[in-house]
Amino acid sequence: MTPRLRALVTASAISAAATAGYLTARHSLQAELSTVRHAATHDPLTGICNRAGLTAAADTLIRTAYSAGRHVAVVLVDLVGFKKVNDTHGHDAGDHILTAVANRLTGFAGPAGIAARLGGDEFAVITTGPATRHHDADTWLADWLTHIHTRLTTPVTYHARPLAVGATLGAALADSGYPAATWLHRADLAMYAARAQRRTTAVFTEHTDTAADQRPTDRPRDLARPTSPLAAAPTTRRAA
Template sequence: MSPRLRALVTASAISAAATAGYLTARHSLRAELSTVRHAATHDPLTGICNRAGLSAAADTLIRTAHTSTRPVAVVLVDLVGFKKVNDTHGHDAGDHILTAVASRLTGIAGPAGLAARLGGDEFAVITTGPATRHHDADIWLADWLTHIHTRLTTPVSYHARPLAVGATLGAALADPAHSAAVWLHRADLAMYVARANRRTTAVFTATTDTPAMATADRPRDLARPTSPLAAAPTTRRAA
């Protein structure tokens, strides 16, 4: 091989190695960025969206679902008796319940919906109904809430032992006329109505959003403030 040909081969090999190295580095960087984005928008314990993930996707999801003539429900879920599980059976049991609830909510949300853990034992789910039920969405949502509550409160098996799961649900029918934060706030008000009336579920109505409910420090808020996503800007919350 002539010196000139040898130089060309060497240069070609160096160029190929540099290109391969660049492509590998770019692929690695993309993978790292994807991992960072996922960690920023998902709950590390349950694997479903966190508050940031819900905030980023909710408005688009509601708008898309609503334009398909399907009713859209925003539901807040607050587990009942969760602290007792932690105190009695340990935090591993509590984590097991949180993971089971997240899995159930993911199934309830379906491919067109979204489930999120807002923090602690509070969850949210955005789900859609059948297109043919848009005209009687209120009836659909009331029935759907009962179905969700039944699925969520089925005892969870932990080390061959059934653990009780309690939950209170508040819901609102959503549309693109308002942001997701407004619908979450209204679902939160409905949840308060359910708690105040010792019920397991409640749906937001026009009479739910009274000045007293919107401005008062409610017992649930004093015990544990709800997610910032569920708080309207004008609502006064406990510190």
């Protein structure tokens, strides 16, 4: 091999090695960025979306489903008696319940919906109804809420013993005329109304809006949650 040919072979080898190293580094960086993005939008305990993940996807989901002529339900879920489980059985048992609830809500949301853990023992679901909008939306939503409440509150088995799961659900029918934050707020008002009336579920209506018009936000339950938007809210809040 001539010196010139040897130099060309050496240069080609170096170039190939550099290209391979660049591609490997690029692939590694892309994988790392994907991991970071996933961590930023998903709850580390349950694996479902967190508040940021829900916020990022909710508007598109609602707009797409509504444009296709589907009912869109926005549901907030507040667990009841969760602190007692933690205090009685330990935080591992509490984590087990949170994970079980997340899995159940993911099933309710379906492939076209989204389930999220907003923080603590508060969850949200945005999903589409099984029928087009010419059907009675209010009846469907009320019946569906009752159905998922029954399934959601089925006791969870932990170390061969059943643990109770309590929950209050509030829901609103959404459309593309307002951002997702509006519908989440209305679902929150419905959930507050359900608690105030000692019910397990409630659907937002104009009557719900009026009844909760002077809703206090400095409830100890809300202020105890650093992730709750109510912690930084004004003294009273009006329905959207």
